[in-house]
Amino acid sequence: MTYVVGYGPRGDDRSAVDLAFQFARSRPAPVVAVSVVPQGWGTPVAAGVDREYEQWAAAEGRQSAQLATADFAHHPGLAAEAVWVAGRSVPAALIDQAMARDAALIVVGSAEEAEPGRVRLTSKTDRLVHSSPLPVAIAPRSYRTTSRVTRVTVGFRDDDGSWSLLDRVAGIARASAARVRLVTFLVDPARRPVTTDVSHAQAQVIDAWMTRAVAAQAEAVAHLRTLGFADDEIEHGISAGPQWHAAVASVGWAEGDILVVGSSSTHRLAQVFLGSSASKILRNAPVPVVVVPGAGA
Missing domain, CATH: 3.40.50.620 (HUPs)
Known part of the structure; x- marks a missing residue:
């Protein structure tokens, strides 16, 4: 290797x-x-x-x-x-x-x-x-480090691609003796005035999405436990913001962090296509990013 x-x-x-x-x-x-x-x-x-x-x-x-x-x-x-x-x-x-x-x-x-x-x-x-x-x-521009990889953060969307990616990230983290962190990014577009029906409907959709994301992360954490990860080796959370920059920055990053994103699971060339969400996360990441091709690659 x-x-x-x-x-x-x-x-x-x-x-x-x-x-x-x-x-x-x-x-x-x-x-x-x-x-x-x-x-x-x-x-x-x-x-x-x-x-x-x-x-x-x-x-x-x-x-x-x-x-x-x-x-x-x-x-x-x-x-x-x-x-x-x-x-x-x-x-x-x-x-x-x-x-x-x-x-x-x-x-x-x-x-x-x-x-x-x-x-x-x-x-x-x-x-x-x-x-x-x-x-x-x-690597980010002008990246300098003498550390090892201590934590692997994965952008988790709760789709087929994310679940496949999770297993591959688990392998990377296990081989590197690193912790795993699951993060679901939510970018909340600017809402219209609260007096409109559209804003109320939008709020309901976002609340329902948050509920689903929390449940999916709990399921993913349980899956990581079956792979041998202890509770102190797993972190998870939802990061929301009005723009991608704010959502990615609010996660909190440290020396030894890397971020892993996967290809789009909905594109007909999923194994080689970097989806729009992954691209936006990549552009706003302050740490090294690993792009993992889909299972079909």
Whole structure:
């Protein structure tokens, strides 16, 4: 088993490397930083130019591997390797490397334009998230840590996808000796004046939804107990707010937390589709996010 890191040197942002080593401290396995450089054309007509292009790409790959090795120095005593490969598609090359190296997951960083401490997908990582058969972990911009994973929070919706995800999260938490936290997010849209019938009906719907969510979480907690989790290893709650930012922030986050979200269970390509709720949670998360593909992946 390994942890494969999609490594692209971007200034001082070694966030993906730090996150990979966080997983390695929790469940020991080598970290492999993979830099993907452009692949040459490979046509006889462009042989001379192609050779020069390949030489340039190889030099870029070697330099990137050297920078990754320098980043490893922040995490002494943990097994790590830096490699580079040529490929026409960065996501496809990372998936190939992850499958060949028996990776538990693929780890990437956030976009350069992301605010420090926030998760943002690039066009490449967006394609990776929607095509990888393995979980993909995304580090917030400028993420730094020397801790292990201590708590795994799962966004729980009480649908088929959430129940399948819960079992996979339980496996992640058990392997990492981490606690599990179930959170159901409720974003309450702005209500109309209380004098209208619509507002009253909306309040009734929200109250009924809350009642159902509480019952579903109790059922999920009972299920975790059957998997061997003790009561002090399980947390659960409902987080409500007028916007996604407020709902996600009000949960309370600490060093060692990671958040796990799953794909949409209603989309015809559920195994590779990140639903709208999961996307909003991801964009507002202040901790690393692991996107787990559906069971059909």
